[in-house]
Amino acid sequence: MNKKPNLLLFGIDSLRRDHMSAYGYHRLTTPHIDKLAEGGALFENHFSPSVPTTPGYASMLTGMDCFGSDVVALRHKGPLGSHVATLAEVLGDSGYNTTCIGFTGNPSSRGFHKYMNFEGWGPNETGRSPKAENLNTVAIPELKRLAQEDQPFFLFLRHMDPHSPYLPPRPYERMFYDGNERDPDNESLKGLYDFKPFRDYFASWFPEGCTDSDYIDAQYDGAIAYMDACIQNILTTVEALGIEEETLIVVTSDHGETLNEHDCYYDHHGLYETNLVVPLIFKYPGKVPAGKRVSDYSQIKDIMPTILDLLEIKTDIPFNGRSLQPLLEGRERAREPEFYITECTWMRKHGWRTPEWKLIHALEPDFHFKPEIELYNLIKDTQELRNVAEEEPEIVAMLESRMQAHIAKREAETGRTNPMYMNEDWHGKGGGPFQSSQQAYDALYIGSPKTAQSLQAKAGKEQVNK
Numbered sequence: 464m465n466k467k468p469n470l471l472l473f474g475i476d477s478l479r480r481d482h483m484s485a486y487g488y489h490r491l492t493t494p495h496i497d498k499l500a501e502g503g504a505l506f507e508n509h510f511s512p513s514v515p516t517t518p519g520y521a522s523m524l525t526g527m528d529c530f531g532s533d534v535v536a537l538r539h540k541g542p543l544g545s546h547v548a549t550l551a552e553v554l555g556d557s558g559y560n561t562t563c564i565g566f567t568g569n570p571s572s573r574g575f576h577k578y579m580n581f582e583g584w585g586p587n588e589t590g591r592s593p594k595a596e597n598l599n600t601v602a603i604p605e606l607k608r609l610a611q612e613d614q615p616f617f618l619f620l621r622h623m624d625p626h627s628p629y630l631p632p633r634p635y636e637r638m639f640y641d642g643n644e645r646d647p648d649n650e651s652l653k654g655l656y657d658f659k660p661f662r663d664y665f666a667s668w669f670p671e672g673c674t675d676s677d678y679i680d681a682q683y684d685g686a687i688a689y690m691d692a693c694i695q696n697i698l699t700t701v702e703a704l705g706i707e708e709e710t711l712i713v714v715t716s717d718h719g720e721t722l723n724e725h726d727c728y729y730d731h732h733g734l735y736e737t738n739l740v741v742p743l744i745f746k747y748p749g750k751v752p753a754g755k756r757v758s759d760y761s762q763i764k765d766i767m768p769t770i771l772d773l774l775e776i777k778t779d780i781p782f783n784g785r786s787l788q789p790l791l792e793g794r795e796r797a798r799e800p801e802f803y804i805t806e807c808t809w810m811r812k813h814g815w816r817t818p819e820w821k822l823i824h825a826l827e828p829d830f831h832f833k834p835e836i837e838l839y840n841l842i843k844d845t846q847e848l849r850n851v852a853e854e855e856p857e858i859v860a861m862l863e864s865r866m867q868a869h870i871a872k873r874e875a876e877t878g879r880t881n882p883m884y885m886n887e888d889w890h891g892k893g894g895g896p897f898q899s900s901q902q903a904y905d906a907l908y909i910g911s912p913k914t915a916q917s918l919q920a921k922a923g924k925e926q927v928n929k
Contacts, residue, residue, distance in 0.1 A: 467557070467774060468615060468747070468750075469710040472617070472715075473620050473712075474715060474716070475690070476621060476716065476717055476718075477625040478622075479719040480509070483497075484497055485742070490639055490684055494691065495694055496742075499712065499746055503712070504744070504746075504751050504756070504757060504791055505743070505755070505757070506761050509740070509742065509760075509763070510741065510763070511523075511741045514718040514734070514808060516569070517534055518537075519717030519718045520571040522534075522784075524572070525547045525767060526765075526766070527782065529882060530874070530881065533547075534570065538807075543573050548778075549571070549573050549574040552573070553776065555575075559616060560576060560617070561576045561618075562577040565621035565622070579602075583626075591630045592631070592632075595622060595624050598620060606697065610704045620697075622690055627730065629682035629729075630668060632689065637681075639688075644670055645672040645674060645675075646674055650674065652676050652723070654723075655676075655728045659904065660907045660908050665728070676723040679722070683720065708748050710747070711747040718741060719741055732810055734805075738806075739804060743761060745769070752791065752792075755791065759790055759796065762784065764783050764784030765787050768785060771786075772788045785797075804816050809907055810829040810903075811825070811889055811896065812829070814837075817862070818841070819840060819842050820838065820839070821837075826884075828897050829897075831900070832904070837852055838862075
C-alpha cells in the first residue's frame with residue numbers, strides 16, 4: 464500500500480490578506496509565498512468569521528463554525544468539546560505522525576502526538592524578536608525527523624511574526640520605512656497614546672518617542688517579509704528531502720490584524736474587514752492545479768474538509784464547512800455569500816455580513832465607546848469609515864432578522880445555545896456583562912508583552928456551555 468501524502472500546515476497568526484504581495488499589496492512582503500501560490504491555488508475571498516485566535520483555530524482545525532465548535536472567546540474556558548474531532552485526531556487515527564509547534568495548551572490544538580514550543584513573543588537581547596528563526600530552529604529538525612519515518616506526517620506550524628509586538632530583526636525593521644519615527648510634528652499615534660488600556664503595552668516595545676504610525680505599520684510589513692524569508696527555509700528543506708511531490712502545503716491565518724485603524728490600535732478586535740479577511744493557499748503537485756486563483760467565497764471552516772478530500776481520507780463527520788475541491792477542479796459549489804460574524808477578544812459583538820452590507824451589533828458596551836449598532840456599505844465604503852445605521856434603519860432591521868434566523872437555525876441544529884450568549888465572562892475579569900463603556904475601559908488593560916502572552920496561555924481552564 465502506498466504511503467499517504469504528508470500535510471504541512473502554516474497557521475500564521477494575525478496575517479492580513481491585503482498586506483501580502485501575493486494578494487496585490489504594493490509592498491513586496493511575501494515573495495516566497497507568492498512563488499508557492501504560483502505553484503498551487505490561491506483563494507481570493509477567504510474569511511475567518513469568528514475572531515480572534517481560539518475560535519479561529521477551532522474552526523480551522525475542526526471544520527466547524529462557532530456553533531459547531533462551541534468556541535467564540537479568546538479566553539475559552541475548558542477544553543474543546545468532545546462532540547467534535549480535530550484534524551490532528553482524524554489524521555492520527557488514519558496512521559499519521561502528528562506534531563504541533565507553537566500552539567501547546569490551546570483547546571483547539573487537541574490530539575497531536577507531539578507538542579513543541581519556541582519563543583514567539585517579546586524581544587531578545589538585541590531588542591528585536593526573531594520569531595520565525597526561533598520556530599525554524601525547532602521545526603526544521605522535526606520536519607527532517609518526520610520525513611524519515613514510515614508514517615505520513617502532519618506538521619502544524621503556528622507562526623507569530625505578524626502578531627504584536629512587531630519586532631522584526633534587521634534589516635527588515637526599516638525595509639519599508641525611511642522616515643523619522645520620532646518626528647515631533649507627527650500626531651498619528653496620539654489616539655493610541657491616549658488609550659489607557661493599551662498604551663503601556665505599546666510603550667513597552669515601540670521605540671521611545673515614536674510618533675509616526677507609518678513606522679509601526681512598516682514593522683508589521685517587515686515582520687511579514689522576515690517571516691516569508693524564514694518560511695522559504697522550510698520549503699527548501701521540503702525540496703531537499705525530496706518530499707515536495709508527496710506533501711500538501713497549506714498557508715492560512717486564524718484572523719487578520721487592525722493597524723492604526725478603527726481606534727483598535729495594532730490588535731485583532733473589531734469585526735472589520737481588516738480582521739475577517741485572511742489568506743488561503745494550497746499547493747500539492749498533481750492534485751491542486753498550479754496558478755489557479757479562486758474568487759468564490761470560502762471560510763475557515765472549509766479548510767479541514769478540503770484537506771481530508773485532497774489527502775483522500777474518508778470520514779463521516781458532518782462538517783459545517785464544505786470541501787473546496789470542486790472549486791479547485793473548476794466545478795460549481797453552492798455559494799455562501801452571507802454569514803454570521805462574532806468576536807470575543809476585547810469586545811463582545813456579533814453581526815451579519817453580505818457582499819454589500821455589514822451589520823455589527825454589540826452585546827454589551829465596549830471600551831472604545833462605539834455605538835451599539837454599526838452598519839457599513841462594503842461597496843461604497845470599502846474601509847468601513849462611515850456608520851450609516853441611523854440613515855438605513857430598514858437595512859439594519861433586515862440584516863438583524865437574517866442574523867437572528869441563522870442563530871435560531873443553528874441553535875436548533877446543535878441543541879445548544881449560541882455560545883456568544885453564554886460567554887459573559889469572556890474577558891476573565893469575573894462577572895459580566897459590562898454595564899457601561901467606562902466600566903469596560905477601566906477594567907481592560909494590557910501591560911507588558913509577557914502579560915499579553917499570558918492572556919492567551921490562560922485560555923482553556925474551565926468548561927462553559929456544556
